[in-house]
Structures are given as C-alpha cells and as structure tokens.
Amino acid sequence: MSAVDITGADAIHPGYGFLSENYHFAEIVTKSNIKFIGPSAEIIKKMGDKIEAKRTAKKLGLPIIEGSEGKINSLEEAKKISSNIGYPVMIKASAGGGGKGMKLVKNKNELDSALSLAKQEAKKYFLNDEIYIEKYFEKPRHIEVQILSDKKNTIHLGERDCSVQRKHQKLIEESPSPVLNESTRQDLLKKTLEMVSKLNYEGAGTVEFMYDNGKFFFLEMNTRIQVEHPVSEIRGGIDIVKEQIKIASKGKTSLKQSDINFRGHVIECRINAEDPSKNFQPSPGTIEMCHLPSGFRTRVDGAVYQGYKVTPYYDSMICKLICHGRNRTEAIQRMRRSLDEFVIEGITTTIDLHKKLLNHKKFIDSNFNVTWLDQEKII
Numbered sequence: 001m002s003a004v005d006i007t008g009a010d011a012i013h014p015g016y017g018f019l020s021e022n023y024h025f026a027e028i029v030t031k032s033n034i035k036f037i038g039p040s041a042e043i044i045k046k047m048g049d050k051i052e053a054k055r056t057a058k059k060l061g062l063p064i065i066e067g068s069e070g071k072i073n074s075l076e077e078a079k080k081i082s083s084n085i086g087y088p089v090m091i092k093a094s095a096g097g098g099g100k101g102m103k104l105v106k107n108k109n110e111l112d113s114a115l116s117l118a119k120q121e122a123k124k125y126f127l128n129d130e131i132y133i134e135k136y137f138e139k140p141r142h143i144e145v146q147i148l149s150d151k152k153n154t155i156h157l158g159e160r161d162c163s164v165q166r167k168h169q170k171l172i173e174e175s176p177s178p179v180l181n182e183s184t185r186q187d188l189l190k191k192t193l194e195m196v197s198k199l200n201y202e203g204a205g206t207v208e209f210m211y212d213n214g215k216f217f218f219l220e221m222n223t224r225i226q227v228e229h230p231v232s233e234i235r236g237g238i239d240i241v242k243e244q245i246k247i248a249s250k251g252k253t254s255l256k257q258s259d260i261n262f263r264g265h266v267i268e269c270r271i272n273a274e275d276p277s278k279n280f281q282p283s284p285g286t287i288e289m290c291h292l293p294s295g296f297r298t299r300v301d302g303a304v305y306q307g308y309k310v311t312p313y314y315d316s317m318i319c320k321l322i323c324h325g326r327n328r329t330e331a332i333q334r335m336r337r338s339l340d341e342f343v344i345e346g347i348t349t350t351i352d353l354h355k356k357l358l359n360h361k362k363f364i365d366s367n368f369n370v371t372w373l374d375q376e377k378i379i
Contacts, residue, residue, distance in 0.1 A: 004034055011035035011248060013241070020224035021048050021097075037248040038203045039223050047199075047221040051094045051132050057218040060195040065210060065217045067134035078115055078133060079108065085135045091115060093122035094130035097222075098315075099168030101125060104136060139369040140212040142170075142219075143177050145192040146232040148243055149201040150252040156189050157232040157240070158262055162208075164357065166280055166373045171350065172357065173228040174267045175235050178328060178366040179211070188216055204229070204244050228268050230301055230322045235266045265331040266324050269339070269358075271302070272316040275348040276379045284312040288346030293338035297324035310347055318349070332358055353379045 004012065012029050014020040014037070026041035038044070047053045051070055058064045066085050071094060072078045082089045082105065091114055093101025101122035103114040115131070123129040142165065146157040161177035162170045176185070192207045206226050208219040229240050238260065247253050274280045287308045292300050302319020310318060323338055325331030339355045356378050362368045 004032075009034070011037055011245075013037040013244065014224065016225050016227055016229075021222070023048060035248050037244050039201050039205065043199060043201060044223045047223050049094055050092060050096060050220055051130070053221055054132075054218065056199075057195060057221075060198050062191055062195050062218040063216065065134045065137075065219070068132045071130040071132055072115070075112055075115060078111055081133050082108065082111060085133075088136040088138070090134050090136040091118040091131055092134060093118065093126055093128070094132055095126035095128040096122060097126075101131065102168055137210055137212045139371065140210040141177070141179055142208065142370050143180070143188070143211045143216065144206050144208040144226075145189060146226070146229065146240070147192065147196050147201075147205050147207065148238075148240070148247070148253060148255065149196055149199075149203065149205070150247045151200050151202050153253060153256075154193050154197045154201070155253070155255055155257045155260065156193055157236040157238060157260060159185065159188060160228060160231050162228065163368060163370050164363070164372065165370050166276075168370075170228065171270055171272075171373070172267065172354070172363075173231050174265065174328070174331070175231045176262070176265065177211075184214065184216075203247055204240050227270070227317070227320065230299060230320065231266045231268045234297075234299070234322060234324050235262055235264065236260045237263065264324055264326045265328040266322060267328075267331045267335050268320055268322045269335065269354045270317050270350070271319045271321060271342070271344075271354075272350045273310045273318050273347050274316050274350055276350060276353040280316075282312050282316050283348040284310045285347040286310070287344055289343060290345075291341065291343040293321065293341035295334075295338070297334060298322070298338050299324075304344065318344075321354075332364065 019025045021044055023041040023045040026036045026044055029036040054064050068081050088106045091103040101118055103118040105111050105114045118131050119129040141163040143159050143161050145159050148155050158175050159177050160173050160175045162173045164172035204225045206222045209216040210219050233240050273283045275283050290304055290306045299322040304318050321338055323331055323334040325334050336358050342351050357363050
C-alpha cells in the first residue's frame with residue numbers, strides 16, 4: 001500500500017498475478033478507501049474456494065463434474081466416493097490453481113499416497129490443505145468463457161479453447177473453439193451469462209469448463225483478467241483492461257452484447273523459459289539476443305529484451321505471442337511466420353515446441369485434448 005501513498009492513486013488494478021485473487025488484499029484495499037478494480041472480496045473468496053464455487057455453480061444451474069460434495073475428511077471417505085463415481089479420479093486442492101495440488105488416481109491402490117501428496121502440495125502452495133475429488137475425464141477439451149459485468153449487465157466476449165496444455169497448465173489458446181458447433185456454443189454462452197448475472201459480479205472474469213463427448217461441465221471461475229485475455233480482446237475488438245477501469249470508475253459498462261463484433265480467428269502461444277525436452281524444466285538465465293516478431297495482426301505482450309535476466313523464482317512465462325487471421329488456417333499461418341521470426345538466445349524457451357505444434361497434423365485438424373503433450377513426446 002506504500003505505492004498508493006507515494007503516487008496518490010485512488011484505485012488498484014491487481015493484474016493476473018498473486019494478488020488478483022487474494023480476497024484479503026481486496027478487503028485491505030477497500031477498507032483503505034481505495035477502489036479495487038475487480039469483484040468484491042466476498043465474490044473472490046466464494047469463487048476462489050473450488051468447493052464453494054462448485055456448489056454455487058450447481059445452485060445457479062450449471063452442470064458440474066461428478067465428485068465429492070465438499071472437502072475430503074478421511075481416506076475412508078475418499079475411498080467410498082472414488083468407488084461410487086469410478087476410477088480414474090482427480091484429487092484437487094480447494095484453494096488450487098495453476099496445476100498445483102492436483103493428483104490423478106487410476107486405481108484404489110494409488111489413492112492413499114496421492115491423497116497425502118495432494119494435501120502436502122496444497123498446504124505448501126496455498127497454505128490450505130483442503131482437497132476434494134472429481135471424476136477424471138480422460139480426453140476432454142478445456143473451454144472457457146470471457147465475461148464482463150457491472151452487477152446489472154453481463155456480456156460475454158466469446159469462448160477460448162485452451163486444450164493444449166502441459167502439467168495442467170495452458171500453452172496455446174485460441175478463439176473460437178474449433179470443436180464446438182453453433183448450437184453447443186450458444187448454449188454454453190447463454191448458461192454462463194445466466195450464472196454470472198446472478199452473482200452480483202463486477203469486472204472481468206472467466207468461467208472455465210471441461211468439454212467431453214458433446215457435454216460441458218463447470219470447472220472453476222477465475223475472478224480476474226486471464227493471461228490469455230488478448231485472444232478475446234482481439235477477436236471481440238474490446239480493450240478488456242480499459243473496460244475494467246471504466247466499470248470500477250463509473251459502476252457500469254456502456255457495452256451491450258450487440259456491441260461485440262467477433263472477427264476471424266485468434267491464437268496465442270505462451271513463450272516460457274522452459275526446456276520441453278527435459279519435462280519443461282525451468283531455464284533461468286540472461287537473454288543474450290532478442291528479436292521480437294512484428295507485422296500485420298501480430299502482437300507480443302511482454303517485457304523481454306537483450307540483457308533481461310530470467311529468474312527461477314516466479315512463473316516461467318516471459319511473454320505471449322498473439323496472431324489474428326480471417327480464419328483458423330490464416331491464423332495458424334501467421335503464427336508459424338511469427339514464431340520463425342522470434343529469436344531468443346541465452347536461455348531455452350518453448351518457441352521451438354510451438355513451431356512443431358503449429359505444424360503438427362493433430363493441431364491442424366484440431367484432433368487433440370488436454371492430455372496430448374503428457375502422452376506424446378513432441379520435442
């Protein structure tokens with residue numbers, strides 16, 4: 001808060017980092033008579049607790065993944081629930097995110113150790129060892145809906161398909177999803193708007209779903225702007241951060257759903273300081289050479305430059321490359337060209353992996369799911 005005092009700021013935008021979903025921080029900001037650009041601390045707390053978020057989503061009419069009704073209190077309870085819904089199951093941290101505190105259990109013999117490991121990881125990363133169990137989908141897509149709301153008026157900026165992942169973390173996002181038919185898409189968007197409009201929600205948010213065998217199931221809600229928000233910004237022609245500030249300042253948005261004109265197809269690649277050939281091991285160090293791609297409908301979000309030092313202490317993402325095309329084929333072609341232009345030396349990055357993915361038949365045909373990179377070695 002000292003930065004607020006020094007600058008005389010009257011509002012704080014928390015970005016998408018550690019503080020963006022910290023309800024304690026939102027409470028402190030609000031009690032200090034500073035505007036927190038985002039939803040209320042109450043909403044952040046409710047939807048940040050994955051167990052409570054599932055209850056809320058179910059109450060508000062969204063389909064949820066079969067599993068425990070609340071936190072798991074004992075191994076015996078875990079055994080009973082897992083047996084009832086059938087293996088494989090996924091153990092998840094109630095306060096989790098970013099793939100932390102998640103353990104896949106393929107059979108009953110793995111349950112005890114997975115339960116202990118998930119609780120330990122949850123305690124380490126979130127200071128909260130509450131866990132719950134859900135049915136594990138073996139070949140789902142990960143699809144999410146971007147929303148903006150001023151408590152009274154809620155609009156969507158379409159869906160994003162985030163199914164190219166490693167270790168439960170996203171690598172490539174695109175919009176629109178190439179696997180949804182228009183009827184399913186409209187049903188998903190309609191149900192999402194109905195849920196959010198009942199939450200008394202303010203600001204930007206993302207509602208995430210698992211999509212499996214033609215059906216979607218609520219996964220979680222992120223009460224903040226997402227890393228991949230540029231995908232929706234470009235396709236919808238809206239500056240989401242600008243709209244967040246407007247809503248926080250005026251208490252309402254001037255946008256109507258009819259103002260959103262979707263154009264073409266957008267793809268984003270997360271450029272991470274990681275070595276994909278070593279199970280995505282972090283690759284800290286100093287960037288010795290840096291050349292960023294540029295050109296028509298090409299955007300780079302980041303602050304990398306020659307001499308930039310990448311530390312091992314935070315998330316490995318160093319920038320994002322976003323390309324827009326009139327259709328998916330053109331967006332892929334533009335992304336390939338941009339990746340070929342992108343040069344970072346001194347550290348290992350995911351650029352070469354992205355080149356292979358954008359040329360891979362499975363990606364071109366959109367014949368993949370969230371487990372693709374865990375099951376197939378690409379590089």
